[in-house]
Amino acid sequence: MSTNNSAKTPSKLQKIMDAGHFGVTSECGPPRGADGRIVEEKANLIGDYVDAINVTDNQTAVVRLCSLAACIRIKQMGFEPILQMVSRDRNRIGMQADILGAASFGIHNMLCLTGDHQSFGDHPTAVNVFDLDSTQLIQTVKMMRDEKKLLSGFEMKVAPEMFIGCAANPFADPFEIRVARLAKKIAAGAQFIQTQCIYNMDKFKLWMQQVVDRGLHEKAHIMAGLTPMKSLGMAKYMKNKVPGMDVPDSVIERLAGVPKDKQAEEGIKMCIEQIQELKEVEGVRGFHIMAIEWEEKVPEIVKGGGLYPRPKVD
Amino acid sequence: MRLNYPTNIKIVKLPCSGRVDILHLMKAMEEGADGVFVAGCLEGDCHYQAGNLRAKKRVAYVKEILDKIGVGGERVAMYNLSAGQGPRFAEIAREMTEKIKALGPSPIRIAKRKAAGRPTTEEAA
Amino acid sequence: MIIAKPKPIEEIIELVKDLKSVLVAGCDGCVTVCEAGGMKEAQVLASALRMYFRQQGKDARVDETSLTRQCDRPYIAQLDDQIEKYDAVVSLACGAGVQFLAERFSKKPIFPGVNTCFIGVTEQKGEWTERCQACGDCILATTGGICPIARCSKRMANGPCGGSSSGKCEISKETACGWHLIYERLKELGQLDRFERPNDPKNWATSRDGGPRKIIKEVSQV
Numbered sequence: 001m002s003t004n005n006s007a008k009t010p011s012k013l014q015k016i017m018d019a020g021h022f023g024v025t026s027e028c029g030p031p032r033g034a035d036g037r038i039v040e041e042k043a044n045l046i047g048d049y050v051d052a053i054n055v056t057d058n059q060t061a062v063v064r065l066c067s068l069a070a071c072i073r074i075k076q077m078g079f080e081p082i083l084q085m086v087s088r089d090r091n092r093i094g095m096q097a098d099i100l101g102a103a104s105f106g107i108h109n110m111l112c113l114t115g116d117h118q119s120f121g122d123h124p125t126a127v128n129v130f131d132l133d134s135t136q137l138i139q140t141v142k143m144m145r146d147e148k149k150l151l152s153g154f155e156m157k158v159a160p161e162m163f164i165g166c167a168a169n170p171f172a173d174p175f176e177i178r179v180a181r182l183a184k185k186i187a188a189g190a191q192f193i194q195t196q197c198i199y200n201m202d203k204f205k206l207w208m209q210q211v212v213d214r215g216l217h218e219k220a221h222i223m224a225g226l227t228p229m230k231s232l233g234m235a236k237y238m239k240n241k242v243p244g245m246d247v248p249d250s251v252i253e254r255l256a257g258v259p260k261d262k263q264a265e266e267g268i269k270m271c272i273e274q275i276q277e278l279k280e281v282e283g284v285r286g287f288h289i290m291a292i293e294w295e296e297k298v299p300e301i302v303k304g305g306g307l308y309p310r311p312k313v314d
Numbered sequence: 315m316r317l318n319y320p321t322n323i324k325i326v327k328l329p330c331s332g333r334v335d336i337l338h339l340m341k342a343m344e345e346g347a348d349g350v351f352v353a354g355c356l357e358g359d360c361h362y363q364a365g366n367l368r369a370k371k372r373v374a375y376v377k378e379i380l381d382k383i384g385v386g387g388e389r390v391a392m393y394n395l396s397a398g399q400g401p402r403f404a405e406i407a408r409e410m411t412e413k414i415k416a417l418g419p420s421p422i423r424i425a426k427r428k429a430a431g432r433p434t435t436e437e438a439a
Numbered sequence: 440m441i442i443a444k445p446k447p448i449e450e451i452i453e454l455v456k457d458l459k460s461v462l463v464a465g466c467d468g469c470v471t472v473c474e475a476g477g478m479k480e481a482q483v484l485a486s487a488l489r490m491y492f493r494q495q496g497k498d499a500r501v502d503e504t505s506l507t508r509q510c511d512r513p514y515i516a517q518l519d520d521q522i523e524k525y526d527a528v529v530s531l532a533c534g535a536g537v538q539f540l541a542e543r544f545s546k547k548p549i550f551p552g553v554n555t556c557f558i559g560v561t562e563q564k565g566e567w568t569e570r571c572q573a574c575g576d577c578i579l580a581t582t583g584g585i586c587p588i589a590r591c592s593k594r595m596a597n598g599p600c601g602g603s604s605s606g607k608c609e610i611s612k613e614t615a616c617g618w619h620l621i622y623e624r625l626k627e628l629g630q631l632d633r634f635e636r637p638n639d640p641k642n643w644a645t646s647r648d649g650g651p652r653k654i655i656k657e658v659s660q661v
Contacts, residue, residue, distance in 0.1 A: 117650065118648070125641070125642035128643075
């Protein structure tokens with residue numbers, strides 16, 4: 001497999017970040033039912049304020065309307081989707097087929113993930129597949145795009161053109177593994193990285209410094225992940241219950257310091273301040289705003305962060 | 315019958331070629347034998363039914379190993395003959411000896427000699 | 440028992456070729472019975488490695504041993520006072536034994552000398568076949584004593600599939616159709632009513648899918 005991470009694709013997100021602008025993405029979680037309009041409603045709330053919209057793939061191993069169908073809806077609305085794909089539920093045959101299907105609808109962004117273990121979701125008795133892992137999925141998409149070949153070696157007449165992304169968690173312990181693992185994913189072909197939501201700015205900057213020291217920021221676009229806190233309760237939950245999440249006491253204290261009815265507003269304010277601060281951090285090339293079931297706040301955050309209007313590219 | 319066969323052959327007598335173990339062949343080679351052949355009864359004539367067929371498989375197995383480690387599987391062989399075929403035994407013994415002589419000394423023996431600071435007679439000549 | 444198969448010798452040579460001393464450690468358990476990694480196989484491999492090193496002109500030490508079981512601490516502890524003599528160990532035990540050695544001797548490379556294949560039986564001398572996938576929730580009582588998870592290529596719960604033909608699996612004429620066998624056995628047992636009862640989706644959480652497994656038998660604990 002070749003090592004070219006700068007392969008050009010029709011992705012608008014890629015063009016924007018390649019042109020030197022900060023990229024902005026947000027996400028939309030499909031419903032736990034067959035109502036596709038919910039996807040459209042969410043996309044309409046954020047569509048004009050971001051460059052591309054991530055659509056989660058059965059996130060936390062809970063069955064939801066599939067990412068591919070939701071991405072097609074979003075694409076048909078005139079927005080740019082990012083197809084999230086976890087390797088938990090399908091083998092290499094199913095995943096490659098879905099990648100081809102996505103490409104046939106003009107979907108040009110993918111986020112390659114391994115996926116949460118099914119024991120966390122609503123079907124803990126399910127088999128897990130994990131035929132490939134996230135790194136191998138990145139390699140697969142890259143091979144399909146750059147070599148026009150399936151993993152079998154079969155040569156395609158028309159190959160998918162995907163801007164390839166992956167996730168990174170700068171906060172999981174032990175810290176020393178994290179940059180090495182990112183380097184591996186970039187070596188596999190990742191072109192953009194969306195990080196776990198950031199609350200501990202000091203630790204993130206330390207990670208980012210190591211990323212820059214290894215020159216990884218020049219090989220892939222690092223997008224800082226942000227999730228605004230809706231309330232003190234949410235902050236405490238994130239701190240204590242969500243694995244791999246690093247919420248410093250200062251965040252808890254700041255939210256605790258304002259009346260309950262002002263906490264949401266404070267959460268948005270904190271998120272905007274983070275954007276301002278992160279814009280100055282070397283290597284940060286964009287923002288991934290995950291406003292969980294709070295999509296209506298994305299425009300405010302994007303505007304507040306000085307990221308609106310979104311740049312136009314050809 | 316007073317048949318002649320080469321004196322460089324050391325005979326190890328066993329009740330049946332089925333008693334020949336993979337390890338016997340390996341050990342002989344490891345100790346520096348240039349070649350080993352198993353002389354079993356004619357196929358179908360084993361007093362213990364299938365001893366010679368087992369020996370044949372083991373010889374083939376050892377050949378494979380010797381090929382893979384660079385010693386050469388052609389240094390071991392399986393022959394079938396009856397107890398009444400004395401002249402055939404002498405013939406096989408000569409045939410095997412000539413074949414091994416053509417191959418030269420076993421690389422194990424050469425290496426062992428070298429390690430001990432003594433070249434093989436063939437090399438010296 | 441656990442059925443294993445010796446790794447090709449060239450693969451093992453690749454692992455040890457630059458070392459000065461190697462211990463080939465067999466296991467007297469399952470791998471002895473399936474003739475993949477007992478004392479005998481350890482001796483053959485060690486002999487082959489010695490010859491390999493010798494003819495490469497390398498003065499390497501290769502010894503062999505075999506432990507009663509490599510999956511029990513008291514037995515692997517028998518290597519405690521020898522392990523320092525070697526650069527690495529080639530373990531001929533199943534994957535469990537290799538890992539148990541690696542855990543105990545954390546600074547010593549432990550290489551696998553066999554490929555661990557399946558839980559199975561001896562069909563006849565020199566032939567072993569798969570019977571069990573260790574799913575952790577045995578259903579043999581309902582399937583005529585024949586496991587569809589281990590013996591159906593699609594591990595179907597309600598087979599046979601349309602690819603089954605004259606009792607053979609669609610993947611190979613050499614492979615018996617597990618569900619054909621189940622049907623025949625249920626018929627023999629007069630339990631064909633079971634065959635027509637749909638089996639619900641299985642709980643795979645007790646299988647490997649639920650994550651690495653652990654069993655505690657409290658009464659046995661010290």
